Amino acid sequence: MSDGLSRPAPDKQARRSSTRLDNYVDRYAARTRGMTASEIRALFAVASRPEVVSLAGGMPNISGLPLDVVGGAIQDLVRTNGPVAMQYGSGQGDPVLREQICDVMRLEGIEAHPDDVVVTVGSQQAVDLVTRIFCDPGDVVLCEAPSYVGALGVFRSYECDVVHVEMDAHGLVPSVLREAIASVQASGRRIKFLYTIPNYHNPAGVTLAPERRQEVLEICREADVLILEDNPYGLLGFEGEPHRAMRADEPDGVIYLGSFSKTFAPGFRVGWALAPHAVREKLVLAQESATLCPPAFSQMAISSYLRAHDWQGQVKQFREMYRERRDAMVAALDDMMPATARWNVPDGGFYVWLTLPNGLDAKAMLPRAVTARVAYVPGTAFFADGFGSQSMRLSYCYPTPERIREGVRRLVGVIEEEMELRETFGSGGHRLERGYEAPNTDLT
Ligand SMILES: Cc1ncc(COP(=O)(O)O)c(C=O)c1O
Numbered sequence: 001m002s003d004g005l006s007r008p009a010p011d012k013q014a015r016r017s018s019t020r021l022d023n024y025v026d027r028y029a030a031r032t033r034g035m036t037a038s039e040i041r042a043l044f045a046v047a048s049r050p051e052v053v054s055l056a057g058g059m060p061n062i063s064g065l066p067l068d069v070v071g072g073a074i075q076d077l078v079r080t081n082g083p084v085a086m087q088y089g090s091g092q093g094d095p096v097l098r099e100q101i102c103d104v105m106r107l108e109g110i111e112a113h114p115d116d117v118v119v120t121v122g123s124q125q126a127v128d129l130v131t132r133i134f135c136d137p138g139d140v141v142l143c144e145a146p147s148y149v150g151a152l153g154v155f156r157s158y159e160c161d162v163v164h165v166e167m168d169a170h171g172l173v174p175s176v177l178r179e180a181i182a183s184v185q186a187s188g189r190r191i192k193f194l195y196t197i198p199n200y201h202n203p204a205g206v207t208l209a210p211e212r213r214q215e216v217l218e219i220c221r222e223a224d225v226l227i228l229e230d231n232p233y234g235l236l237g238f239e240g241e242p243h244r245a246m247r248a249d250e251p252d253g254v255i256y257l258g259s260f261s262k263t264f265a266p267g268f269r270v271g272w273a274l275a276p277h278a279v280r281e282k283l284v285l286a287q288e289s290a291t292l293c294p295p296a297f298s299q300m301a302i303s304s305y306l307r308a309h310d311w312q313g314q315v316k317q318f319r320e321m322y323r324e325r326r327d328a329m330v331a332a333l334d335d336m337m338p339a340t341a342r343w344n345v346p347d348g349g350f351y352v353w354l355t356l357p358n359g360l361d362a363k364a365m366l367p368r369a370v371t372a373r374v375a376y377v378p379g380t381a382f383f384a385d386g387f388g389s390q391s392m393r394l395s396y397c398y399p400t401p402e403r404i405r406e407g408v409r410r411l412v413g414v415i416e417e418e419m420e421l422r423e424t425f426g427s428g429g430h431r432l433e434r435g436y437e438a439p440n441t442d443l444t
Contacts, residue, residue, distance in 0.1 A: 031137070034156035047375035053407030055394040056375040058202060058350050060262050061325075064317050066309070070265075073304040081300065089296035091288040092280075093119025093272070097303040101272050104306075105258065108234055109248035112274050118283045119294045123232055123259040123271030127151050127195075129286045130228055130255055130273065131158045134192045140184050142194040142225070144172055146353070146382030146391075148202045151195055151230065155384070161189070162384035169344065171208030172196060174215040181223045193226040193255075199243055200233040200349025203382045203393035207243065207347060217250050232259040232271070235315050237348035238323040252276050260302055262350075263315050268298040322350065328401035329394065332408035338415060343394075350397035353379075355390055360418050362392040368417070374410035 047054035077085055092098070098114035105112055120126040127150070135141065137159035143152065145164030155162050163184055166176045177194070184191050196216070198208035208216070220227050229246050237243070247256035259271035275283055287294070305311065329352055330345050337343070340357035356362055363378040377395075379388030394411075396404055 031157055031159050034159060035153070046370050052370065052373045052375050053399055053403050053410060054375045055329075055396070055399070055404070055407050055411070056377050057398065058395050059398050060266055060350075061318075061321060061398050062265050064321060065265060065314070069309050070301075070305060073308055074301050076308075077297075077300055077304050085297045085300045087296060089293045089299070091293045092284045093117065093294050094296065094299040094303060097270075097299045097306075098272075100303060100306050101258065101274075104235075105245070105247075105256070105274065108231070108242050108245040110245050110256065110274070111248070112251075116274055116277060116280050118273045118275065118280055118287060119299060120271045120273060120287065121291060121294055122261060122266070122269045123230060123257040123273075124150055124154075125287075125290070125294075126257045126271055126273040126283075127154050127228070127230065129283050129290065130193070130257075130275075131155060131160065132290075133279070133282045133286050134226075135160045138189070139192045140189050141192055142177070142180060142184075143384070144196060144201065144204070146203055146379060146388055146393075147195065147384075148197060148230065149377075149381050152382070152384050155195075160192070163191075164383065164385065164387075165194075167201075167204055167206060169206060171198065171201070171206050171212055172216060174212055174219060177216060178219050178223075181219065181225060185223070191223075191225050193228045194220060195228045195230065196246075197230045197233075198246060199231055200236060200346055201351070202233070202349065203351050203377070203379075204353045205344050205346035205349060205351045206353075207237075210243065213244070213246050214249070217246055217253070221250070221253055227254045228257065229254050230257045232257075232262050233349040234258075235263050236319055236322060236350075238319060238326065239347055247274060255279060263318065264302060264305065264311065268295075268302055270294065270298050270302050319348075322348075322397060325396040325399070325401055325404060326352075328404045329396040329408065332405045336408055336412040338412070338419065341415065350395050352394045352396065354392050354394055356392070356415065357419060358390075359422050360415065361389045363389055365414060365418055369411060369414045372410045372414045374407045374414070376411065 046052065047056045095114060097119060098117040101117050102112050102114055120129060131154050135158045139160050140163050141155050141160045142165055143162050144167050152162060163180055165180045166173050181191060198213065200207055227246060231245060234242055234245065245256060247254040256274040257271065260268060261271065273283055326346060333343055338357055341354060343352050343354040346352060363380050366378055369375065377393045379391030379393065380386060382388055382393065399407060
């Protein structure tokens, strides 16, 4: 008699459990072909060993958070509003938090209405939802070269065609953007949006110059290209006031993404999208089908923290801590790195982009670096097209200044060995690839 559940016959069951091969390989949807573990993910297991100095991961350093204050706010929340906090919430997100998000964005010149904010599960989910509502397979997404690995993963999973646009020390190069748009449009393909990280770029460390922001807005307005402005690091600049967001000057042509992951803590998984009104409606529908609603508990906990704590003072502390680490990394690179390597000096955020001396390959070198107990992310992780092998991303956000110096010392040892090997055995024929291989190392 059937119990209504279809179970595999015993021999099949045995076969399934006796092999580690994927029996479902021919059943996955075509779009999963683009889903492969990122180079960063594969690295985490190794890089998290205590003996390895990890300059790889971009984990925010939240050791300075006042845990007693956060704990108090959460306790208070459970006591006074627990049943609401632990219930399903609105698909668009908590209205009180959305108002507070508007106050946060005002620091970057944005005047927005809470109705146009959609709370998401980190800004990562916002990238996913925007791509989901805009992109069909084969649609073009313009991205900086290099670009954020997590966004590239999303674009790949929706089978978008990523076209990289060169950056230099001042961010995206407007003339190249104009050419890229013209060339894609001439080929008859549809550009769905430009994905850009204007402030303290991940992974390149550069910031889009204020005068270029206007140019980029103009180019996209003329060509009718939507901009997806991803800005998780905007309040983490080391000098002066926060940069004016592009969204502040173009409410209709820009979707702005923000996050509490870097200014508070990533574990709450709360980010947001600010979108033109009609787009916001679609985003809410997409959010509801993805998660029903973003977690009410996290949103309300963040809301109490913002209300009860000097959160801007906390962000200032974070900025000082990251600046000290940036200084440690740049000083170590200046002191020890061979003169033929090049890197930039970021004025905010978490990352330095380093280009190796000619002929060296960061990906090929990585196993030797890990053996020497230092980890980084090879540049190829940040390109959709396999470029970037001569570069690497170095993160200074997490280790102490002493560990950063030690990490750079180990890395320099590995690079010097590679250079010696190359001198002994000759060139592998590697050369700087394409214009955008070394976009942002020439920061003087
Ligand atoms: C550029 C960029 N965008 C988005 C994210 C995702 O952040 P979250 O989902 O934690 O808000 C990150 C995280 O590192 C990032 O660097």
